[in-house]
Amino acid sequence: MDDLADVYRSTYPALVRFLYRKVWDADRAEDLAQEAFARALAHRPENPRGWLFVVAANMARDEARRAARERRHLTLLKSEPDQTPPLDDTVGEQLDRERVRRALDELTPRDREVLLLWDAGQSYDEIAAQTGLAKGAVGTTLARARRRLVEAYEKGSEAEHVARG
Amino acid sequence: MSHVDEGTLHAYLDGELAPVERERVDTHLKGCPACQARLAEERALIERASRLLGIAAPPERAIPPLQQLRQPRLTWRLRRPVAWAATLILAVGLGWYARGSMMPSLASDTAEPVLAPAAPPSTAVARPGRVVDSPAYADRPLAHLALRERLSDSGKKDRDERHLATAPAAGAESNALQSRDSMAVATGAVATLGASAEQKPEAAAQLQRPAAPSVAVRRQAAAAPATAEPQAAPPINVDGVPLGDAASGVISFRTRRATPIMSTTWPIITRQPARDVLGVEPVIIPGFAVRAYRRNPAAREIVVEQVTDAGTAITLIERRMDPSQDELSRADSAIALAEAPLAKAKAVNERLARFVGPLRIEIDGPLTSDSLSSLLELAR
Numbered sequence: 001m002d003d004l005a006d007v008y009r010s011t012y013p014a015l016v017r018f019l020y021r022k023v024w025d026a027d028r029a030e031d032l033a034q035e036a037f038a039r040a041l042a043h044r045p046e047n048p049r050g051w052l053f054v055v056a057a058n059m060a061r062d063e064a065r066r067a068a069r070e071r072r073h074l075t076l077l078k079s080e081p082d083q084t085p086p087l088d089d090t091v092g093e094q095l096d097r098e099r100v101r102r103a104l105d106e107l108t109p110r111d112r113e114v115l116l117l118w119d120a121g122q123s124y125d126e127i128a129a130q131t132g133l134a135k136g137a138v139g140t141t142l143a144r145a146r147r148r149l150v151e152a153y154e155k156g157s158e159a160e161h162v163a164r165g
Numbered sequence: 166m167s168h169v170d171e172g173t174l175h176a177y178l179d180g181e182l183a184p185v186e187r188e189r190v191d192t193h194l195k196g197c198p199a200c201q202a203r204l205a206e207e208r209a210l211i212e213r214a215s216r217l218l219g220i221a222a223p224p225e226r227a228i229p230p231l232q233q234l235r236q237p238r239l240t241w242r243l244r245r246p247v248a249w250a251a252t253l254i255l256a257v258g259l260g261w262y263a264r265g266s267m268m269p270s271l272a273s274d275t276a277e278p279v280l281a282p283a284a285p286p287s288t289a290v291a292r293p294g295r296v297v298d299s300p301a302y303a304d305r306p307l308a309h310l311a312l313r314e315r316l317s318d319s320g321k322k323d324r325d326e327r328h329l330a331t332a333p334a335a336g337a338e339s340n341a342l343q344s345r346d347s348m349a350v351a352t353g354a355v356a357t358l359g360a361s362a363e364q365k366p367e368a369a370a371q372l373q374r375p376a377a378p379s380v381a382v383r384r385q386a387a388a389a390p391a392t393a394e395p396q397a398a399p400p401i402n403v404d405g406v407p408l409g410d411a412a413s414g415v416i417s418f419r420t421r422r423a424t425p426i427m428s429t430t431w432p433i434i435t436r437q438p439a440r441d442v443l444g445v446e447p448v449i450i451p452g453f454a455v456r457a458y459r460r461n462p463a464a465r466e467i468v469v470e471q472v473t474d475a476g477t478a479i480t481l482i483e484r485r486m487d488p489s490q491d492e493l494s495r496a497d498s499a500i501a502l503a504e505a506p507l508a509k510a511k512a513v514n515e516r517l518a519r520f521v522g523p524l525r526i527e528i529d530g531p532l533t534s535d536s537l538s539s540l541l542e543l544a545r
Contacts (some may be wrong), residue, residue, distance in 0.1 A: 005231050020221075131530070
């Protein structure tokens with residue numbers, strides 16, 4: 001219990017961060033993170049940290065599928081509205097976030113996963129365990145993911161400038 | 166040694182190289198300006214990438230106490246059957262409002278909720294006089310709105326039997342139709358939204374007058390036979406498939422994880438037929454586009470689907486009133502609206518539960534509090 005409480009304190013924000021880049025909704029990310037911990041409390045995994053990220057990744061994937069289904073449904077009904085951004089953001093922040101989000105979308109799923117796991121504080125060992133990559137391949141994957149992220153972001157920004165004239 | 170490859174440079178900069186390897190890289194770098202330059206480039210790249218990711222980081226919020234996780238959570242399971250987060254369900258029992266002075270006692274019950282401990286499934290489903298209310302999301306901008314209301318159509322029992330089944334604030338979303346049907350078994354006159362088959366018993370937390378023995382969600386008639394009113398209960402049909410025998414009160418719940426709200430499969434009709442089904446003008450929340458009217462093929466019931474600008478769907482489930490009670494309940498609903506104790510309701514608001522007139526509404530999800538307020542205003 002105490003172990004898990006420690007893991008909770010140290011890992012919860014990281015898990016939310018990880019999930020946020022997948023569901024793009026802060027509340028939902030927290031919901032899912034809490035759900036993951038609730039499951040951990042029931043399962044008592046040996047390696048709670050790694051376990052939590054695996055569970056979180058699975059939940060986010062299911063979530064994305066459901067969201068896609070829902071989008072299809074809405075599209076059929078021709079009434080898909082835009083996402084409302086959080087109120088406390090400036091327009092500029094929203095734009096930037098949207099650009100990053102699109103840039104992340106351009107990565108391959110594996111590159112993106114590795115990058116997000118690293119950014120959420122997972123070590124190369126943990127990333128390797130979760131993704132099935134050899135530990136030696138994590139650095140290479142990260143290098144590629146970072147480069148593509150930056151390139152995609154800059155390309156997106158340029159395109160916007162061009163579009164604006 | 167040969168030049169250091171890109172992956173190794175990143176691992177080096179990430180501090181993930183084993184000491185031996187690290188030393189080798191250090192040695193090489195000392196004598197290789199090209200690799201030093203590349204190292205600087207990769208370092209800049211890493212910084213740039215993390216800055217970008219930092220832009221796309223969630224807002225920092227306090228970590229909720231772990232304690233909360235031990236409270237029963239129904240959010241996840243209840244949400245599964247429905248499209249995630251963006252679904253806002255507001256089930257309105259058209260005309261089945263509280264009788265007159267009902268509201269004050271309801272509200273006072275609600276204002277002092279009891280945190281029920283996690284209870285074994287068999288006992289928790291139908292516990293009168295209890296409110297299980299999770300504080301987990303109390304500080305959250307909300308969005309999922311679930312409302313359950315149940316009101317008996319049997320006149321003498323109206324006040325005692327009326328109760329609001331409230332899901333913990335966290336878990337509003339649920340399989341509306343299913344629970345509505347289960348409620349229908351209990352009373353035959355229902356508007357509700359609630360528990361799915363896989364719902365934890367805590368999810369069925371009810372707000373109920375202590376004297377009321379009735380049950381919101383019931384799996385077997387045996388659970389509370391006294392409250393079943395078979396004569397009022399039509400056969401339970403979901404999409405035309407009988408789920409159970411209403412008269413005996415036995416419902417066989419089907420698990421439908423993958424299916425969104427059942428009502429979305431009901432045939433679409435236009436407003437006039439909807440009006441004919443209900444006998445009155447369908448209730449819509451003004452200001453939002455009506456996406457569709459749908460008719461329950463198995464009952465005199467329609468659903469009005471509306472969309473807000475937030476990508477949120479509002480589902481209003483409306484049933485035909487019993488004509489004999491029509492005038493009465495409408496008059497009563499007016500009284501109840503007038504008498505709804507707003508001050509007390511405010512206290513409940515802290516838990517994301519709100520009263521709109523006699524309707525208790527619980528909310529959770531990505532609706533800003535602003536739009537929620539306006540929504541509630543409109544619902545009023």
